[in-house]
Amino acid sequence: MEAECKSVHDPFYCRHQRGNCSGHFMSMKPAMIGAKAERRVLFPGPIVVGAGPSGLAVAACLKDKGIPSLILERSNCIASLWQLRTYDRLRLHLPKRFCELPLLPFPSWFPTYPTKQQFVAYLEAYVRQFDIQPVFNASVVAAEYDAAAGFWRVRTVSSGGGSEKERTEYVCRWVVVATGENAEAVLPEIAGLEEFKGPVVHTSLYRRGDVYRNKRVLVVGCGNSGMEVSLDLCNHNAHPSMVVRDSVSHPWLCSLSSLCHQNPIHVRFPLSRNHITTESSS
Numbered sequence: 109m110e111a112e113c114k115s116v117h118d119p120f121y122c123r124h125q126r127g128n129c130s131g132h133f134m135s136m137k138p139a140m141i142g143a144k145a146e147r148r149v150l151f152p153g154p155i156v157v158g159a160g161p162s163g164l165a166v167a168a169c170l171k172d173k174g175i176p177s178l179i180l181e182r183s184n185c186i187a188s189l190w191q192l193r194t195y196d197r198l199r200l201h202l203p204k205r206f207c208e209l210p211l212l213p214f215p216s217w218f219p220t221y222p223t224k225q226q227f228v229a230y231l232e233a234y235v236r237q238f239d240i241q242p243v244f245n246a247s248v249v250a251a252e253y254d255a256a257a258g259f260w261r262v263r264t265v266s267s268g269g270g271s272e273k274e275r276t277e278y279v280c281r282w283v284v285v286a287t288g289e290n291a292e293a294v295l296p297e298i299a300g301l302e303e304f305k306g307p308v309v310h311t312s313l314y315r316r317g318d319v320y321r322n323k324r325v326l327v328v329g330c331g332n333s334g335m336e337v338s339l340d341l342c343n344h345n346a347h348p349s350m351v352v353r354d355s356v357s358h359p360w361l362c363s364l365s366s367l368c369h370q371n372p373i374h375v376r377f378p379l380s381r382n383h384i385t386t387e388s389s390s
């Protein structure tokens with residue numbers, strides 16, 4: 109599932125899957141191909157798509173070498189994944205030494221696992237330090253390499269609230285795609301889901317467990333987010349169960365269980381031997 113989710117929005121992966129390998133062409137929204145751009149901007153350096161940590165790091169490193177770049181970001185802020193699509197209790201899942209961006213260390217007083225607010229503050233400082241000024245509300249819908257001219261044509265549609273959609277074509281020699289592996293919510297098809305009458309929420313829309321107090325909640329998947337959301341639900345006196353497609357090691361689950369003091373978590377693995385139900389105890 110993780111590999112599928114990481115690849116599903118990768119245009120190069122999609123092209124490969126379709127067996128279409130001709131030319132340097134990437135389409136994020138085929139319906140827009142051929143749409144007449146109303147504005148054309150020639151940019152002398154690389155265009156970077158996405159103002160997440162990767163795009164910001166690329167822009168900073170280029171700037172450090174004296175190369176101008178321009179970031180196009182469909183959202184209205186930097187690090188939109190962290191600012192707009194993560195739950196409140198989130199901290200970095202990895203120790204900070206693995207997560208800092210090039211050329212600017214985390215403040216020494218940051219904890220080993222900074223909160224998302226600290227991480228976002230660090231990224232805001234990063235943007236200031238390197239004077240990075242992304243173009244916000246610019247959703248890249250296609251990028252096409254014009255081999256004859258030796259230029260990329262990168263098309264954007266304004267993604268702000270206005271009804272008039274502004275279209276722009278950026279012409280440049282280099283394109284860096286930094287659109288992230290978690291930038292899109294992926295909801296797998298689950299048979300019978302449409303018959304379920306309760307709310308179905310992707311983790312990118314989950315904020316905190318208080319709205320689930322005393323409710324029974326099924327968490328699908330036990331990656332980092334599934335684990336942490338389950339813990340958050342427990343801490344808010346909800347009753348989560350977790351369903352897992354593949355087997356996972358028991359020590360890992362025991363760690364989660366030991367954290368859930370208030371309520372048990374029920375975990376189901378669709379193992380071939382038999383179905384195991386694990387309950388944490390306080």
Ligand SMILES: Cc1cc2nc3c(=O)[nH]c(=O)nc-3n(C[C@H](O)[C@H](O)[C@H](O)COP(=O)(O)OP(=O)(O)OC[C@H]3O[C@@H](n4cnc5c(N)ncnc54)[C@H](O)[C@@H]3O)c2cc1C
Pocket residue numbers: 136157158159160161162163180181182183186187188189190194198199200201202203206207246247248249286287288289290291332333
């Ligand atoms: C809950 C959670 C916890 C995590 N914890 C960690 C951690 O501890 N350490 C770690 O290293 N990683 C962690 N990650 C992984 C996360 O992917 C990275 O932290 C980081 O956000 C990746 O940066 P990125 O710039 O590659 O992608 P993103 O942060 O996803 O940024 C991509 C940007 O591209 C923009 N974009 C996408 N498509 C377009 C388009 N067509 N046009 C214009 N803009 C576009 C998006 O709006 C977004 O702003 C975590 C992820 C999640 C969900």
